[in-house]
Amino acid sequence: MLKVILIGTGNISRFLFDVLNVHPSVDLAQVVGRNTQALEYFGKSTPVSRKFDNLMEADVYILAISDDAISEVAHQLDIKKGMLVHTAGSVSMEALPAELRRGVLYPLQSLSGSIPEKMQEIPLCVEASIEEDYSLLEKLAYCISNRVERINSEERRQLHLAAVVANNFSNHMFYLASEICEDQGVPFDLLRPLIRESCNKIMNLSPYEAQTGPARRGDQETIDEHLEMLKESSLQKIYSTLSESIQTTYGKEL
Structure with a gap:
């Protein structure tokens, strides 16, 4: 079972939460965000936290926040193992700390927070540095959609x-x-x-x-x-x- 921590409380976070929280192959262990009111949506079934510097251990940390905050927040996170990925279409994977296992999980869809119709058809564009991390990310991506594509930062x-x-x-x-x-x-x-x-x-x-x-x-x-x-x-x-x-x-x- 994949252990996942979701960082962020916006529309993409809600979409990922709704899908992953009920998937039998995923343990959505924690949701982290600064907005106390927004965290109430996730806290009904999952542990939540406002502290970015005291994360639980996980296989994948999904950074689902605004594009312009990705680099700053990513460099504040205390991740000792596991893979950190962001969900942005226009931000390079290089925005994430080089010392971490890093990647991108980009859903090519306009998301309003609810699960879209024909969710399994939504393309998920993934990027990683090494084959092992590609395999991990694709395993997670296929829990969300049946269409997963390897797309590098410039192509994305x-x-x-x-x-x-x-x-x-x-x-x-x-x-x-x-x-x-x-x-x-x-x-x-x-x-x-x-x-x-x-x-x-x-x-x-x-x-x-x-x-x-x-x-x-x-x-x-x-x-x-x-x-x-x-x-x-x-x-x-x-x-x-x-x-x-x-x-x-x-x-x-x-």
Whole structure:
């Protein structure tokens, strides 16, 4: 049985806690964090602590905290044996103390604290320094998901960028679309079937193949009309954000 200590109390910690705490191959021995109120969520079934310098012994210590705090907190931990891993997409493994066995366990998913649907399909990107630690980390990762990939720090950094573009940027476009609808007094709800179908298509087609509309048809007149509509005073607040994106997307020869 793998003995695991979870450091942090945010969304990723809650997700990992909910999954690992009920897994028969994992002993989730302790949760450590500074937020006393947040620790109450974990303390109902697992020992908790606010002390980073007095950790129990474990096979794996999972540092699930904000990216900019990883290096500072990692160097404060008193770990005598076991492996320390962080969960960030954009932070190198080198941010962890060199004298420790170290690695990365990065779930490639937007997590809100609850267990997502189709959890077993969530890619887990792992990195370690030696084969023995890769084996340990993969053993833990397969307790969470059926898809585990070895991804180094530079590959993960680029993958994280792609994930932000695909997820966060797309969601911001949905927000801008909702602003247009609100400005014109039409319900955004009318767009939901279109958004759902677009997301469904991308599961089976490449983004290039899934492209439709004026871009696919080469309809420059409609493209120009859309750009002019965005210049109208009532929509000026989103013109600068959308115009370059539209030019880039529509400008490609499809």
